[in-house]
Amino acid sequence: MTHAVATNQTILVVGGGVSGMTAALEAAECGRQVLLVEKTPTLGGRTALLYRYFPKLCHPTCGLEINLRRVKASRNLRVLTQAEVTRITGARGDYSVALKLAPRYVNENCTACGACGAAVEATIDDPYNYNLSKMKAAYLPHAMAFPQRYVLDPSIIGTPDGEKAKAACRYGAIDLGMKVESLEIRVGAVIWATGWRPYDAAKIQPYGYDRYPNVITSLEFERLADPHGPTGGRILRPSDGREAKDIAFIQCAGSRDENHLRHCSRICCMASLKQTQYVREAYGEAGKSTVYYIDIRAIDRFEDFYSKVLADQTVRFVKSKPARIAEDAGTRDPVIHGVDTEGYHRYATRHDLVVLAVGMEPSVNGADVPHEIVADSSGFIESAASGGFFAAGCASNALDVNRSVQSATASALRAIQIVRKADRVEA
Amino acid sequence: MGAPGEFNLAALARYGNDFLAEVEERVEEGEWVKMCMQCGVCAGSCPFGPDWEHSPQKIFMMIRAGKRDEVLASDSMWMCTSCYNCVVRCPRKLPITQIMHGLAAYAHRLGLAPKMQPTRRWSLLFWDNCTKTGRVNELKLTLGLYFMDGIVAGFKQAWTLRNIGLGMLLAKRLNPFELIRGHECKDKAGIHRMLKKAAEIEARKRGFAKP
Ligand SMILES: Cc1cc2nc3c(=O)[nH]c(=O)nc-3n(C[C@H](O)[C@H](O)[C@H](O)COP(=O)(O)OP(=O)(O)OC[C@H]3O[C@@H](n4cnc5c(N)ncnc54)[C@H](O)[C@@H]3O)c2cc1C
Ligand code: SF4
Ligand code: SF4
Numbered sequence: 001m002t003h004a005v006a007t008n009q010t011i012l013v014v015g016g017g018v019s020g021m022t023a024a025l026e027a028a029e030c031g032r033q034v035l036l037v038e039k040t041p042t043l044g045g046r047t048a049l050l051y052r053y054f055p056k057l058c059h060p061t062c063g064l065e066i067n068l069r070r071v072k073a074s075r076n077l078r079v080l081t082q083a084e085v086t087r088i089t090g091a092r093g094d095y096s097v098a099l100k101l102a103p104r105y106v107n108e109n110c111t112a113c114g115a116c117g118a119a120v121e122a123t124i125d126d127p128y129n130y131n132l133s134k135m136k137a138a139y140l141p142h143a144m145a146f147p148q149r150y151v152l153d154p155s156i157i158g159t160p161d162g163e164k165a166k167a168a169c170r171y172g173a174i175d176l177g178m179k180v181e182s183l184e185i186r187v188g189a190v191i192w193a194t195g196w197r198p199y200d201a202a203k204i205q206p207y208g209y210d211r212y213p214n215v216i217t218s219l220e221f222e223r224l225a226d227p228h229g230p231t232g233g234r235i236l237r238p239s240d241g242r243e244a245k246d247i248a249f250i251q252c253a254g255s256r257d258e259n260h261l262r263h264c265s266r267i268c269c270m271a272s273l274k275q276t277q278y279v280r281e282a283y284g285e286a287g288k289s290t291v292y293y294i295d296i297r298a299i300d301r302f303e304d305f306y307s308k309v310l311a312d313q314t315v316r317f318v319k320s321k322p323a324r325i326a327e328d329a330g331t332r333d334p335v336i337h338g339v340d341t342e343g344y345h346r347y348a349t350r351h352d353l354v355v356l357a358v359g360m361e362p363s364v365n366g367a368d369v370p371h372e373i374v375a376d377s378s379g380f381i382e383s384a385a386s387g388g389f390f391a392a393g394c395a396s397n398a399l400d401v402n403r404s405v406q407s408a409t410a411s412a413l414r415a416i417q418i419v420r421k422a423d424r425v426e427a
Numbered sequence: 428m429g430a431p432g433e434f435n436l437a438a439l440a441r442y443g444n445d446f447l448a449e450v451e452e453r454v455e456e457g458e459w460v461k462m463c464m465q466c467g468v469c470a471g472s473c474p475f476g477p478d479w480e481h482s483p484q485k486i487f488m489m490i491r492a493g494k495r496d497e498v499l500a501s502d503s504m505w506m507c508t509s510c511y512n513c514v515v516r517c518p519r520k521l522p523i524t525q526i527m528h529g530l531a532a533y534a535h536r537l538g539l540a541p542k543m544q545p546t547r548r549w550s551l552l553f554w555d556n557c558t559k560t561g562r563v564n565e566l567k568l569t570l571g572l573y574f575m576d577g578i579v580a581g582f583k584q585a586w587t588l589r590n591i592g593l594g595m596l597l598a599k600r601l602n603p604f605e606l607i608r609g610h611e612c613k614d615k616a617g618i619h620r621m622l623k624k625a626a627e628i629e630a631r632k633r634g635f636a637k638p
Contacts (some may be wrong), residue, residue: 206516257518258517258518258519320467321466321467321518323469323470338467338470339467339470341465341473344470344484346476346486420626
């Protein structure tokens with residue numbers, strides 16, 4: 001895998017989420033050579049960790065499966081996982097890129113039979129469930145993981161658990177001697193699609209995410225609702241495992257706030273509207289959702305979705321950004337305090353569970369990209385002086401999947417223009 | 428300062444019913460009022476919130492709605508204790524505490540502030556006390572506060588707190604001679620010139636009648 005040869009007609013795509021996969025596939029299917037580099041052991045990015053997609057409420061597996069089939073079918077696309085870009089030098093049409101590949105300790109022989117996972121005893125936090133649960137230290141990231149190959153966590157290398165994993169594998173797929181590798185390649189254009197990360201909810205001090213177990217983030221809520229998640233799809237309170245039926249959603253948790261993220265994260269209104277429908281799906285008329293908001297930003301055609309949720313009797317809207325959350329010492333119920341804007345009524349409302357609609361920030365903040373780029377005040381990438389470097393998806397702005405895909409397609413086209421020029425120069 | 432009534436009328440004539448423009452020009456930090464997005468965080472964060480009629484959020488909306496008389500006669504701004512809870516939480520970083528004090532001072536200047544509002548009376552007492560000699564005479568200030576509501580109330584209050592007063596006397600924290608001839612700052616005339624200049628600059632900047 002490490003002898004991935006590239007030339008200045010190759011397009012490098014960094015980040016294997018929906019944006020990076022789309023950009024890579026669009027370019028590869030146009031006949032271009034593409035190298036897709038992903039930091040984690042699997043493609044899919046954050047969308048693979050959602051329960052359902054707005055606006056149609058379909059499951060992410062569906063879209064992911066189509067894309068993965070395209071990846072497998074494409075002869076022009078090579079994928080490197082557990083790989084990171086450490087340096088990019090050069091200019092449009094001719095870049096030199098340094099890559100660092102972390103060892104997986106499992107080679108191509110793996111059939112994903114799971115024998116190593118069964119043999120290993122050590123467990124680690126499961127990042128695919130936002131650490132709400134543990135997983136074995138020999139693991140398949142998730143059901144849709146690509147490549148479908150197990151991973152050994154570095155913490156068990158050199159321990160008896162590592163040896164157990166090796167002994168359990170009947171295909172000789174485990175190679176405990178794998179090392180970190182470095183690689184230098186040449187490419188003509190770079191598409192930066194490293195996506196987003198949730199704003200650290202603990203920084204919003206008055207909401208007590210770090211103090212109250214029944215205050216969670218919207219991402220954790222996606223995992224709770226998912227049948228493949230830590231609770232098998234049941235919406236259970238972290239404090240006592242009781243079913244949460246009266247759920248509050250707090251919008252703009254960290255967004256549109258000079259003390260946190262300045263920008264509107266754009267997707268969280270729709271994400272909460274969608275999540276009220278998870279509550280309805282779970283409990284029917286017995287469920288109760290309350291959305292606390294400054295204003296609902298269901299952009300363009302999403303307005304239809306908003307209208308539907310507005311008509312839902314189980315969902316209540318309170319126009320107010322809550323001032324703080326307290327906790328009932330006995331029941332550990334979160335109590336939301338604030339004043340509403342429609343009438344200026346003071347309220348203190350108890351709920352079973354509070355979901356913070358956390359904002360999106362660029363996963364690699366502008367300053368950390370190993371190349372000279374221009375980023376906006378939130379760190380989203382606008383452009384690069386070198387002329388052949390383009391951002392796609394949430395690396396460029398807070399976008400939903402649909403808009404991420406549009407942005408990725410646009411960047412693929414720009415990258416193709418660059419390598420076509422390089423083509424002609426060489427010919 | 429000109430007669431409050433006159434000045435009030437002049438301000439009204441200039442701004443018509445655009446109270447927001449008036450606040451922007453004449454109230455300290457008033458230019459921030461338009462930045463409020465009515466989220467409600469300040470209203471919910473104020474520890475005294477339940478006890479006053481108009482939260483900052485509401486005051487800012489009333490300003491924009493042109494409710495001049497209600498805002499300037501409100502006693503809510505006078506209730507602000509400068510805890511700064513709202514300021515640190517406001518997502519738009521409005522200097523809410525400063526605006527509250529600015530509004531209070533402006534209402535007072537126009538003669539529209541509630542006359543018997545205790546904070547207003549206390550502020551006046553403090554201002555007169557400290558500007559007279561250039562430094563605060565704590566004994567006179569305390570006694571002024573005791574006797575604010577009349578002779579009888581004053582003696583009662585002094586009697587209730589007599590042990591504290593005695594303790595302070597013994598600890599040399601209270602000098603009874605301050606009542607007769609208090610400390611003054613070295614250059615009293617200089618302080619007065621400085622205050623006069625500051626008032627002139629403020630009047631020029633905000634278009635107030637010449638002090
Ligand atoms: C609570 C919530 C619910 C949502 N629900 C919906 C929904 O229902 N419908 C919808 O349309 N959108 C939804 N979204 C938005 C959606 O998640 C994003 O639009 C989508 O994830 C963007 O994809 P991306 O590929 O740009 O980024 P990501 O999904 O973040 O993918 C980026 C990839 O890059 C990799 N990477 C990061 N750094 C590096 C690096 N240095 N080197 C190599 N690789 C790197 C990451 O590991 C990851 O695989 C939701 C968002 C939230 C917060
Ligand atoms: S999309 Fe909605 S919740 Fe998210 S930052 Fe914008 S207004 Fe706030
Ligand atoms: S917290 Fe700031 S933006 Fe929100 S209502 Fe108060 S002043 Fe306005």
